[in-house]
Amino acid sequence: MADKISVAAEIEEPERRKVFRKVFRKLGAATVITVFGKAILDSRPAPAASVLRPPGALPEAEFNAACIRCGLCVEACPYDILHLASWSDPAPTGTPYFVARTDPCRMCTDIPCARACPTGALSPLLTDIKKADMGVAVLVGHETCLNYKGLTCSICVRVCPIIGEAISLKPVKNEVGLLQIPTVDSSKCTGCGTCEKHCVLSEAAIRVLPRELGLGVEGAQSVGRW
Amino acid sequence: MRRTLAFFYRNRWLFSRRVMQLLIIAAFAMELPEGGYFAQGNLSSSTWFGIGLTDPYIWLQSLLAGAPLGKSALIGMLIVAGLYALFGGRIYCSWVCPINLLTDLSYWIRQKLHIKSNFTLSKNLRVAILLLSLLLSLLSGKLAWEMVNPITQFQRELMWGSMTGAMVLASIFLFDIFVTRRGWCSHLCPVGAFYSELGRYGRLRVKATQSGACNGCAECIKVCPEPHVLAPVVARKADLVTHGDCTRCGACLDQCSTGALAMSLNLKRAGSFKGIPVVSQD
Numbered sequence: 001m002a003d004k005i006s007v008a009a010e011i012e013e014p015e016r017r018k019v020f021r022k023v024f025r026k027l028g029a030a031t032v033i034t035v036f037g038k039a040i041l042d043s044r045p046a047p048a049a050s051v052l053r054p055p056g057a058l059p060e061a062e063f064n065a066a067c068i069r070c071g072l073c074v075e076a077c078p079y080d081i082l083h084l085a086s087w088s089d090p091a092p093t094g095t096p097y098f099v100a101r102t103d104p105c106r107m108c109t110d111i112p113c114a115r116a117c118p119t120g121a122l123s124p125l126l127t128d129i130k131k132a133d134m135g136v137a138v139l140v141g142h143e144t145c146l147n148y149k150g151l152t153c154s155i156c157v158r159v160c161p162i163i164g165e166a167i168s169l170k171p172v173k174n175e176v177g178l179l180q181i182p183t184v185d186s187s188k189c190t191g192c193g194t195c196e197k198h199c200v201l202s203e204a205a206i207r208v209l210p211r212e213l214g215l216g217v218e219g220a221q222s223v224g225r226w
Numbered sequence: 227m228r229r230t231l232a233f234f235y236r237n238r239w240l241f242s243r244r245v246m247q248l249l250i251i252a253a254f255a256m257e258l259p260e261g262g263y264f265a266q267g268n269l270s271s272s273t274w275f276g277i278g279l280t281d282p283y284i285w286l287q288s289l290l291a292g293a294p295l296g297k298s299a300l301i302g303m304l305i306v307a308g309l310y311a312l313f314g315g316r317i318y319c320s321w322v323c324p325i326n327l328l329t330d331l332s333y334w335i336r337q338k339l340h341i342k343s344n345f346t347l348s349k350n351l352r353v354a355i356l357l358l359s360l361l362l363s364l365l366s367g368k369l370a371w372e373m374v375n376p377i378t379q380f381q382r383e384l385m386w387g388s389m390t391g392a393m394v395l396a397s398i399f400l401f402d403i404f405v406t407r408r409g410w411c412s413h414l415c416p417v418g419a420f421y422s423e424l425g426r427y428g429r430l431r432v433k434a435t436q437s438g439a440c441n442g443c444a445e446c447i448k449v450c451p452e453p454h455v456l457a458p459v460v461a462r463k464a465d466l467v468t469h470g471d472c473t474r475c476g477a478c479l480d481q482c483s484t485g486a487l488a489m490s491l492n493l494k495r496a497g498s499f500k501g502i503p504v505v506s507q508d
Binding site: 041 | 367393
Protein backbone atom coordinates (compact mmCIF):
# COMPACT_ATOMS: atom_id res chain seq x y z
CA MET A 1 0.00 0.00 0.00
CA ALA A 2 2.72 2.35 1.03
CA ASP A 3 4.57 1.45 -2.16
CA LYS A 4 1.68 2.50 -4.35
CA ILE A 5 1.45 5.87 -2.71
CA SER A 6 5.13 6.60 -3.19
CA VAL A 7 4.95 5.65 -6.87
CA ALA A 8 2.00 7.95 -7.35
CA ALA A 9 3.86 10.73 -5.59
CA GLU A 10 6.81 10.30 -7.91
CA ILE A 11 4.63 10.56 -10.98
CA GLU A 12 3.06 13.69 -9.62
CA GLU A 13 6.49 15.19 -9.19
CA PRO A 14 6.66 18.16 -11.59
CA GLU A 15 10.46 17.97 -12.07
CA ARG A 16 10.19 14.52 -13.51
CA ARG A 17 7.42 15.54 -15.87
CA LYS A 18 9.47 18.45 -17.03
CA VAL A 19 12.38 16.15 -17.84
CA PHE A 20 10.15 13.75 -19.74
CA ARG A 21 8.54 16.57 -21.65
CA LYS A 22 11.97 17.88 -22.57
CA VAL A 23 13.21 14.47 -23.69
CA PHE A 24 10.14 13.76 -25.78
CA ARG A 25 10.19 17.20 -27.33
CA LYS A 26 13.79 16.63 -28.37
CA LEU A 27 13.03 13.17 -29.70
CA GLY A 28 10.14 14.61 -31.69
CA ALA A 29 12.33 17.34 -33.16
CA ALA A 30 15.03 14.79 -34.01
CA THR A 31 12.49 12.58 -35.79
CA VAL A 32 11.06 15.46 -37.81
CA ILE A 33 14.53 16.70 -38.80
CA THR A 34 15.66 13.20 -39.77
CA VAL A 35 12.60 12.59 -41.93
CA PHE A 36 13.00 15.95 -43.66
CA GLY A 37 16.73 15.54 -44.04
CA LYS A 38 16.31 12.14 -45.62
CA ALA A 39 13.66 13.49 -47.97
CA ILE A 40 16.05 16.24 -49.05
CA LEU A 41 18.90 13.79 -49.57
CA ASP A 42 16.67 11.45 -51.55
CA SER A 43 15.53 14.31 -53.77
CA ARG A 44 19.07 14.47 -55.14
CA PRO A 45 19.77 12.59 -58.40
CA ALA A 46 18.35 9.07 -58.33
CA PRO A 47 20.65 6.08 -57.72
CA ALA A 48 20.90 5.29 -61.44
CA ALA A 49 23.89 7.18 -62.73
CA SER A 50 23.07 10.14 -64.89
CA VAL A 51 26.69 10.95 -65.63
CA LEU A 52 29.71 8.97 -66.80
CA ARG A 53 32.00 7.82 -64.00
CA PRO A 54 35.74 7.16 -64.30
CA PRO A 55 36.79 3.57 -65.14
CA GLY A 56 36.38 1.02 -62.36
CA ALA A 57 33.60 2.93 -60.59
CA LEU A 58 31.42 0.77 -58.35
CA PRO A 59 27.69 0.58 -59.11
CA GLU A 60 26.22 4.05 -58.58
CA ALA A 61 24.65 3.52 -55.12
CA GLU A 62 27.83 1.97 -53.72
CA PHE A 63 29.93 4.56 -55.49
CA ASN A 64 28.06 7.38 -53.77
CA ALA A 65 28.75 5.81 -50.40
CA ALA A 66 32.39 4.94 -51.06
CA CYS A 67 33.58 8.06 -52.88
CA ILE A 68 34.90 10.61 -50.39
CA ARG A 69 35.06 13.42 -52.95
CA CYS A 70 38.79 14.01 -52.63
CA GLY A 71 39.55 14.57 -56.30
CA LEU A 72 42.69 12.44 -56.38
CA CYS A 73 41.39 10.72 -59.52
CA VAL A 74 40.84 14.13 -61.11
CA GLU A 75 44.44 15.08 -60.47
CA ALA A 76 45.73 11.68 -61.53
CA CYS A 77 44.12 11.88 -64.97
CA PRO A 78 46.87 12.83 -67.45
CA TYR A 79 44.31 14.24 -69.91
CA ASP A 80 42.37 16.31 -67.36
CA ILE A 81 39.02 14.93 -68.45
CA LEU A 82 37.52 14.47 -64.98
CA HIS A 83 35.56 17.05 -62.99
CA LEU A 84 34.22 17.04 -59.46
CA ALA A 85 30.55 17.86 -59.53
CA SER A 86 29.49 21.17 -58.03
CA TRP A 87 25.95 21.85 -56.86
CA SER A 88 24.65 22.73 -60.28
CA ASP A 89 25.94 19.55 -61.90
CA PRO A 90 23.79 16.43 -62.40
CA ALA A 91 25.87 14.26 -60.03
CA PRO A 92 26.03 14.30 -56.20
CA THR A 93 28.24 17.18 -55.04
CA GLY A 94 31.94 16.49 -55.20
CA THR A 95 31.82 13.19 -57.11
CA PRO A 96 33.95 12.77 -60.25
CA TYR A 97 32.48 12.49 -63.75
CA PHE A 98 33.39 13.24 -67.33
CA VAL A 99 31.53 14.50 -70.35
CA ALA A 100 32.18 12.32 -73.40
CA ARG A 101 31.34 14.99 -75.98
CA THR A 102 33.88 17.49 -74.65
CA ASP A 103 36.58 15.12 -73.43
CA PRO A 104 36.33 11.33 -73.59
CA CYS A 105 38.31 8.83 -71.51
CA ARG A 106 41.57 7.98 -73.30
CA MET A 107 41.65 4.51 -71.73
CA CYS A 108 45.18 4.64 -70.30
CA THR A 109 46.39 1.07 -69.90
CA ASP A 110 47.72 1.73 -66.38
CA ILE A 111 44.39 3.33 -65.26
CA PRO A 112 45.99 6.09 -63.12
CA CYS A 113 42.64 7.42 -61.86
CA ALA A 114 41.62 4.10 -60.34
CA ARG A 115 45.13 3.61 -58.91
CA ALA A 116 44.85 7.00 -57.18
CA CYS A 117 41.54 6.24 -55.47
CA PRO A 118 42.12 5.76 -51.71
CA THR A 119 38.77 4.18 -50.90
CA GLY A 120 38.23 1.69 -53.69
CA ALA A 121 35.25 3.63 -55.05
CA LEU A 122 37.18 3.23 -58.30
CA SER A 123 37.91 -0.43 -57.95
CA PRO A 124 41.57 -1.50 -57.70
CA LEU A 125 40.41 -4.86 -59.10
CA LEU A 126 40.10 -3.36 -62.57
CA THR A 127 43.43 -4.13 -64.23
CA ASP A 128 42.44 -4.34 -67.89
CA ILE A 129 41.05 -1.04 -69.17
CA LYS A 130 39.20 -2.90 -71.90
CA LYS A 131 37.07 -4.49 -69.17
CA ALA A 132 36.04 -1.05 -67.87
CA ASP A 133 32.34 -0.23 -67.80
CA MET A 134 31.88 3.52 -67.82
CA GLY A 135 28.78 3.29 -69.94
CA VAL A 136 27.73 2.13 -73.36
CA ALA A 137 27.54 3.84 -76.73
CA VAL A 138 24.08 4.02 -78.26
CA LEU A 139 23.34 5.23 -81.78
CA VAL A 140 20.38 7.46 -81.06
CA GLY A 141 20.16 9.53 -84.24
CA HIS A 142 18.64 7.09 -86.71
CA GLU A 143 17.40 10.02 -88.79
CA THR A 144 20.53 12.16 -88.57
CA CYS A 145 23.40 9.66 -88.66
CA LEU A 146 25.09 10.01 -92.05
CA ASN A 147 25.48 6.25 -92.42
CA TYR A 148 21.72 5.90 -92.12
CA LYS A 149 21.44 8.36 -95.00
CA GLY A 150 23.49 6.09 -97.19
CA LEU A 151 26.86 7.83 -96.78
CA THR A 152 29.85 6.09 -95.27
CA CYS A 153 30.99 8.60 -92.66
CA SER A 154 31.73 5.80 -90.19
CA ILE A 155 33.91 8.14 -88.09
CA CYS A 156 32.62 6.53 -84.89
CA VAL A 157 33.81 3.12 -86.05
CA ARG A 158 37.21 4.39 -87.12
CA VAL A 159 38.05 6.27 -83.91
CA CYS A 160 36.97 3.50 -81.53
CA PRO A 161 39.92 2.43 -79.32
CA ILE A 162 38.65 -1.15 -79.47
CA ILE A 163 38.39 -0.89 -83.22
CA GLY A 164 36.31 -3.46 -85.02
CA GLU A 165 35.05 -5.02 -81.80
CA ALA A 166 33.10 -2.44 -79.82
CA ILE A 167 31.60 -0.79 -82.91
CA SER A 168 31.53 -2.37 -86.32
CA LEU A 169 29.69 -1.75 -89.57
CA LYS A 170 26.81 -4.10 -90.28
CA PRO A 171 25.33 -4.05 -93.81
CA VAL A 172 21.58 -3.52 -93.83
CA LYS A 173 19.51 -3.43 -96.99
CA ASN A 174 16.44 -1.18 -97.12
CA GLU A 175 14.55 0.94 -99.65
CA VAL A 176 17.46 3.44 -99.87
CA GLY A 177 19.89 0.73 -100.77
CA LEU A 178 22.66 -1.02 -98.90
CA LEU A 179 23.47 0.84 -95.68
CA GLN A 180 26.54 0.35 -93.50
CA ILE A 181 25.16 0.77 -89.99
CA PRO A 182 27.54 1.41 -87.05
CA THR A 183 26.57 -1.25 -84.54
CA VAL A 184 27.71 -1.34 -80.93
CA ASP A 185 28.59 -4.59 -79.19
CA SER A 186 27.55 -3.70 -75.66
CA SER A 187 29.67 -6.46 -74.16
CA LYS A 188 32.85 -4.97 -75.67
CA CYS A 189 32.06 -1.24 -75.40
CA THR A 190 33.71 0.41 -72.36
CA GLY A 191 31.84 3.69 -72.68
CA CYS A 192 34.98 5.76 -73.14
CA GLY A 193 33.07 8.23 -75.33
CA THR A 194 35.57 8.63 -78.17
CA CYS A 195 32.83 7.93 -80.76
CA GLU A 196 30.54 10.58 -79.27
CA LYS A 197 33.41 13.07 -79.20
CA HIS A 198 34.18 12.61 -82.88
CA CYS A 199 30.68 12.43 -84.35
CA VAL A 200 30.66 15.04 -87.12
CA LEU A 201 27.14 16.29 -86.45
CA SER A 202 26.80 19.42 -84.35
CA GLU A 203 24.93 17.29 -81.80
CA ALA A 204 26.27 13.74 -81.69
CA ALA A 205 24.12 11.01 -83.25
CA ILE A 206 25.92 8.42 -81.13
CA ARG A 207 25.88 8.96 -77.38
CA VAL A 208 27.53 7.27 -74.46
CA LEU A 209 25.11 6.65 -71.61
CA PRO A 210 25.45 4.90 -68.28
CA ARG A 211 24.64 1.26 -68.94
CA GLU A 212 21.20 1.25 -67.26
CA LEU A 213 20.12 4.26 -69.28
CA GLY A 214 21.63 3.08 -72.53
CA LEU A 215 20.42 -0.51 -72.51
CA GLY A 216 17.48 -0.42 -70.14
CA VAL A 217 17.03 -2.72 -67.17
CA GLU A 218 14.76 -5.72 -67.15
CA GLY A 219 12.15 -5.80 -64.45
CA ALA A 220 12.72 -2.24 -63.32
CA GLN A 221 9.10 -1.42 -63.99
CA SER A 222 5.98 -3.56 -64.33
CA VAL A 223 5.32 -4.20 -67.99
CA GLY A 224 2.51 -5.48 -70.12
CA ARG A 225 -0.86 -4.32 -71.37
CA TRP A 226 -3.81 -4.05 -69.05
CA MET B 227 61.31 48.27 -38.22
CA ARG B 228 61.46 47.50 -34.53
CA ARG B 229 57.81 48.38 -34.22
CA THR B 230 56.87 46.06 -37.04
CA LEU B 231 58.88 43.26 -35.45
CA ALA B 232 57.25 43.95 -32.12
CA PHE B 233 53.85 43.85 -33.81
CA PHE B 234 54.63 40.46 -35.34
CA TYR B 235 55.99 39.20 -32.04
CA ARG B 236 52.91 40.31 -30.15
CA ASN B 237 50.73 38.43 -32.62
CA ARG B 238 53.09 35.50 -33.18
CA TRP B 239 50.47 32.78 -32.73
CA LEU B 240 48.11 34.50 -35.11
CA PHE B 241 50.80 34.91 -37.77
CA SER B 242 52.05 31.35 -37.38
CA ARG B 243 48.51 30.16 -37.84
CA ARG B 244 47.96 32.27 -40.95
CA VAL B 245 51.24 31.09 -42.44
CA MET B 246 50.29 27.47 -41.77
CA GLN B 247 46.79 27.87 -43.26
CA LEU B 248 48.10 29.60 -46.37
CA LEU B 249 50.89 27.05 -46.78
CA ILE B 250 48.35 24.25 -46.72
CA ILE B 251 46.21 25.97 -49.35
CA ALA B 252 49.35 26.62 -51.42
CA ALA B 253 50.53 23.02 -51.04
CA PHE B 254 47.34 21.84 -52.71
CA ALA B 255 47.38 24.54 -55.36
CA MET B 256 51.03 24.63 -56.41
CA GLU B 257 53.29 22.30 -58.27
CA LEU B 258 56.87 21.45 -57.34
CA PRO B 259 59.47 23.04 -59.63
CA GLU B 260 60.37 19.66 -61.10
CA GLY B 261 56.77 18.84 -61.85
CA GLY B 262 55.39 16.84 -58.93
CA TYR B 263 53.05 18.06 -56.22
CA PHE B 264 53.34 18.80 -52.51
CA ALA B 265 49.83 17.63 -51.92
CA GLN B 266 47.14 16.24 -54.15
CA GLY B 267 43.45 15.75 -53.53
CA ASN B 268 41.74 17.89 -50.91
CA LEU B 269 41.13 17.85 -47.19
CA SER B 270 38.78 14.88 -47.38
CA SER B 271 41.62 12.75 -48.69
CA SER B 272 45.03 13.75 -49.92
CA THR B 273 48.44 12.47 -50.84
CA TRP B 274 51.50 14.23 -49.42
CA PHE B 275 54.67 13.04 -51.14
CA GLY B 276 53.10 9.65 -51.60
CA ILE B 277 51.62 9.36 -48.10
CA GLY B 278 47.84 9.16 -48.11
CA LEU B 279 45.82 11.02 -45.48
CA THR B 280 42.08 10.72 -45.00
CA ASP B 281 39.68 12.78 -42.92
CA PRO B 282 38.23 10.53 -40.18
CA TYR B 283 34.84 12.26 -40.11
CA ILE B 284 34.25 11.83 -43.84
CA TRP B 285 35.60 8.29 -43.58
CA LEU B 286 33.10 7.55 -40.82
CA GLN B 287 30.21 8.90 -42.91
CA SER B 288 31.35 6.72 -45.79
CA LEU B 289 31.54 3.69 -43.50
CA LEU B 290 28.03 4.33 -42.19
CA ALA B 291 26.76 4.83 -45.73
CA GLY B 292 27.79 1.24 -46.33
CA ALA B 293 30.98 1.59 -48.34
CA PRO B 294 33.58 -1.16 -48.46
CA LEU B 295 36.80 -0.22 -46.66
CA GLY B 296 39.63 0.85 -48.91
CA LYS B 297 43.02 -0.01 -47.46
CA SER B 298 44.85 3.24 -48.16
CA ALA B 299 41.90 5.31 -46.92
CA LEU B 300 41.88 3.27 -43.70
CA ILE B 301 45.60 3.76 -43.11
CA GLY B 302 45.36 7.47 -43.97
CA MET B 303 42.42 7.85 -41.61
CA LEU B 304 44.34 6.16 -38.76
CA ILE B 305 47.33 8.50 -39.25
CA VAL B 306 45.15 11.62 -39.15
CA ALA B 307 42.95 10.42 -36.31
CA GLY B 308 46.01 9.33 -34.32
CA LEU B 309 47.74 12.70 -34.67
CA TYR B 310 44.68 14.69 -33.69
CA ALA B 311 43.87 12.36 -30.81
CA LEU B 312 47.42 12.78 -29.54
CA PHE B 313 47.75 16.54 -29.87
CA GLY B 314 44.18 17.82 -29.72
CA GLY B 315 41.44 17.51 -32.28
CA ARG B 316 40.49 21.07 -32.93
CA ILE B 317 44.00 21.99 -33.98
CA TYR B 318 42.40 21.15 -37.32
CA CYS B 319 39.96 24.03 -36.95
CA SER B 320 42.44 26.81 -36.31
CA TRP B 321 45.55 25.60 -38.12
CA VAL B 322 44.32 23.61 -41.11
CA CYS B 323 40.74 24.42 -42.06
CA PRO B 324 40.52 27.11 -44.78
CA ILE B 325 37.07 28.19 -43.63
CA ASN B 326 38.73 29.56 -40.49
CA LEU B 327 40.31 32.28 -42.65
CA LEU B 328 36.86 33.31 -43.75
CA THR B 329 35.18 33.20 -40.36
CA ASP B 330 38.10 34.98 -38.66
CA LEU B 331 37.73 37.71 -41.26
CA SER B 332 34.01 37.84 -40.47
CA TYR B 333 34.81 38.17 -36.79
CA TRP B 334 37.33 40.92 -37.45
CA ILE B 335 34.79 42.87 -39.53
CA ARG B 336 32.19 42.29 -36.84
CA GLN B 337 34.52 43.86 -34.27
CA LYS B 338 35.39 46.78 -36.57
CA LEU B 339 31.72 47.50 -37.24
CA HIS B 340 30.92 47.20 -33.53
CA ILE B 341 28.11 44.78 -34.18
CA LYS B 342 26.70 43.79 -30.85
CA SER B 343 23.55 41.93 -31.89
CA ASN B 344 24.01 38.26 -31.30
CA PHE B 345 21.51 35.54 -32.08
CA THR B 346 22.25 33.03 -29.34
CA LEU B 347 22.78 29.48 -30.48
CA SER B 348 23.56 26.49 -28.31
CA LYS B 349 27.09 25.10 -28.52
CA ASN B 350 25.43 21.69 -28.55
CA LEU B 351 23.80 22.47 -31.86
CA ARG B 352 26.92 21.32 -33.72
CA VAL B 353 26.89 18.03 -31.83
CA ALA B 354 23.27 17.57 -32.90
CA ILE B 355 24.23 18.35 -36.51
CA LEU B 356 27.11 15.88 -36.23
CA LEU B 357 24.84 13.10 -35.00
CA LEU B 358 22.25 13.99 -37.63
CA SER B 359 24.82 13.81 -40.42
CA LEU B 360 25.95 10.37 -39.25
CA LEU B 361 22.37 9.15 -38.93
CA LEU B 362 21.44 10.47 -42.35
CA SER B 363 24.52 8.86 -43.89
CA LEU B 364 23.41 5.57 -42.39
CA LEU B 365 19.83 5.95 -43.62
CA SER B 366 20.44 7.30 -47.09
CA GLY B 367 23.65 5.54 -48.09
CA LYS B 368 25.18 8.88 -49.05
CA LEU B 369 27.70 11.13 -47.37
CA ALA B 370 25.19 13.51 -45.83
CA TRP B 371 27.54 16.28 -44.71
CA GLU B 372 29.48 16.17 -47.95
CA MET B 373 26.40 17.54 -49.72
CA VAL B 374 27.07 20.86 -48.01
CA ASN B 375 30.54 20.71 -46.47
CA PRO B 376 32.00 24.17 -47.18
CA ILE B 377 35.58 23.01 -46.48
CA THR B 378 35.93 20.70 -49.45
CA GLN B 379 33.54 22.94 -51.36
CA PHE B 380 36.01 25.78 -50.87
CA GLN B 381 38.91 23.70 -52.14
CA ARG B 382 36.99 22.50 -55.18
CA GLU B 383 35.92 26.03 -56.04
CA LEU B 384 39.47 27.21 -55.68
CA MET B 385 41.02 24.46 -57.74
CA TRP B 386 38.46 23.78 -60.41
CA GLY B 387 36.95 27.20 -60.58
CA SER B 388 33.22 26.50 -60.38
CA MET B 389 31.30 29.08 -58.44
CA THR B 390 28.05 27.56 -57.15
CA GLY B 391 29.52 26.75 -53.74
CA ALA B 392 30.48 30.39 -53.30
CA MET B 393 26.87 30.88 -52.19
CA VAL B 394 27.49 28.70 -49.14
CA LEU B 395 30.70 30.51 -48.33
CA ALA B 396 29.03 33.89 -48.71
CA SER B 397 26.20 32.90 -46.38
CA ILE B 398 28.63 31.66 -43.73
CA PHE B 399 30.58 34.90 -44.06
CA LEU B 400 27.49 37.08 -43.64
CA PHE B 401 26.02 34.89 -40.92
CA ASP B 402 29.17 35.27 -38.85
CA ILE B 403 29.25 39.04 -39.31
CA PHE B 404 25.64 39.93 -38.73
CA VAL B 405 23.87 37.11 -36.94
CA THR B 406 25.90 35.16 -34.42
CA ARG B 407 29.32 35.84 -32.92
CA ARG B 408 31.57 33.06 -34.22
CA GLY B 409 28.38 31.40 -35.43
CA TRP B 410 29.75 28.85 -37.85
CA CYS B 411 32.92 27.49 -36.26
CA SER B 412 31.79 27.62 -32.65
CA HIS B 413 28.14 26.67 -32.96
CA LEU B 414 27.20 24.97 -36.21
CA CYS B 415 30.05 23.14 -37.87
CA PRO B 416 29.90 19.36 -37.16
CA VAL B 417 33.50 18.92 -38.30
CA GLY B 418 34.61 20.93 -35.26
CA ALA B 419 32.28 18.92 -33.04
CA PHE B 420 33.77 15.71 -34.37
CA TYR B 421 37.36 16.80 -33.86
CA SER B 422 36.47 18.11 -30.43
CA GLU B 423 35.36 14.61 -29.41
CA LEU B 424 38.26 12.93 -31.19
CA GLY B 425 40.88 15.12 -29.54
CA ARG B 426 39.27 15.32 -26.14
CA TYR B 427 42.40 14.05 -24.38
CA GLY B 428 44.88 15.75 -26.70
CA ARG B 429 48.17 16.50 -24.97
CA LEU B 430 48.96 19.92 -26.44
CA ARG B 431 47.36 22.28 -23.98
CA VAL B 432 47.09 25.85 -22.86
CA LYS B 433 48.13 26.01 -19.25
CA ALA B 434 48.46 28.58 -16.53
CA THR B 435 52.06 29.15 -15.51
CA GLN B 436 52.59 28.73 -11.81
CA SER B 437 54.03 32.20 -11.34
CA GLY B 438 50.79 33.76 -10.24
CA ALA B 439 51.28 36.36 -12.93
CA CYS B 440 47.64 36.58 -13.99
CA ASN B 441 46.17 39.95 -13.09
CA GLY B 442 42.64 38.82 -13.91
CA CYS B 443 42.11 41.19 -16.84
CA ALA B 444 40.16 38.46 -18.69
CA GLU B 445 41.34 39.77 -22.07
CA CYS B 446 42.08 36.15 -23.02
CA ILE B 447 38.44 35.21 -22.54
CA LYS B 448 37.34 38.12 -24.72
CA VAL B 449 39.38 36.95 -27.71
CA CYS B 450 38.84 33.21 -27.24
CA PRO B 451 36.61 31.69 -29.92
CA GLU B 452 35.41 29.13 -27.37
CA PRO B 453 35.41 31.18 -24.14
CA HIS B 454 33.98 28.41 -21.99
CA VAL B 455 37.21 26.41 -22.25
CA LEU B 456 39.29 29.17 -20.63
CA ALA B 457 36.86 30.11 -17.89
CA PRO B 458 38.02 27.53 -15.31
CA VAL B 459 41.65 28.55 -15.79
CA VAL B 460 40.99 32.26 -15.40
CA ALA B 461 38.81 31.55 -12.36
CA ARG B 462 41.82 29.59 -10.96
CA LYS B 463 39.80 26.42 -10.78
CA ALA B 464 42.13 24.59 -13.11
CA ASP B 465 45.73 24.65 -14.28
CA LEU B 466 45.05 23.45 -17.77
CA VAL B 467 42.51 23.92 -20.51
CA THR B 468 41.18 20.41 -20.71
CA HIS B 469 38.04 20.94 -22.75
CA GLY B 470 38.05 19.30 -26.17
CA ASP B 471 36.61 22.47 -27.72
CA CYS B 472 39.92 24.36 -27.35
CA THR B 473 41.24 24.98 -30.87
CA ARG B 474 44.83 25.75 -29.74
CA CYS B 475 44.65 28.91 -31.82
CA GLY B 476 46.85 30.78 -29.33
CA ALA B 477 44.71 33.93 -29.37
CA CYS B 478 44.80 33.95 -25.55
CA LEU B 479 48.60 33.72 -25.57
CA ASP B 480 48.91 36.63 -28.00
CA GLN B 481 46.55 38.67 -25.89
CA CYS B 482 48.04 37.92 -22.48
CA SER B 483 50.38 40.73 -21.47
CA THR B 484 51.55 39.10 -18.26
CA GLY B 485 52.86 35.75 -19.44
CA ALA B 486 50.43 33.90 -17.23
CA LEU B 487 49.48 31.50 -20.01
CA ALA B 488 51.59 29.07 -22.02
CA MET B 489 50.99 26.28 -24.50
CA SER B 490 52.84 23.08 -23.86
CA LEU B 491 52.96 19.48 -24.86
CA ASN B 492 52.53 17.32 -21.83
CA LEU B 493 52.83 13.64 -22.63
CA LYS B 494 52.89 12.52 -19.03
CA ARG B 495 49.70 11.47 -17.34
CA ALA B 496 50.28 13.89 -14.49
CA GLY B 497 48.52 17.22 -14.37
CA SER B 498 45.35 16.08 -15.96
CA PHE B 499 43.94 12.80 -17.03
CA LYS B 500 40.67 11.79 -18.60
CA GLY B 501 39.77 15.43 -18.98
CA ILE B 502 39.61 16.04 -15.22
CA PRO B 503 41.61 19.14 -14.34
CA VAL B 504 43.76 19.09 -11.25
CA VAL B 505 43.26 22.14 -9.08
CA SER B 506 46.51 23.71 -8.05
CA GLN B 507 47.21 23.73 -4.34
CA ASP B 508 48.91 27.09 -3.80
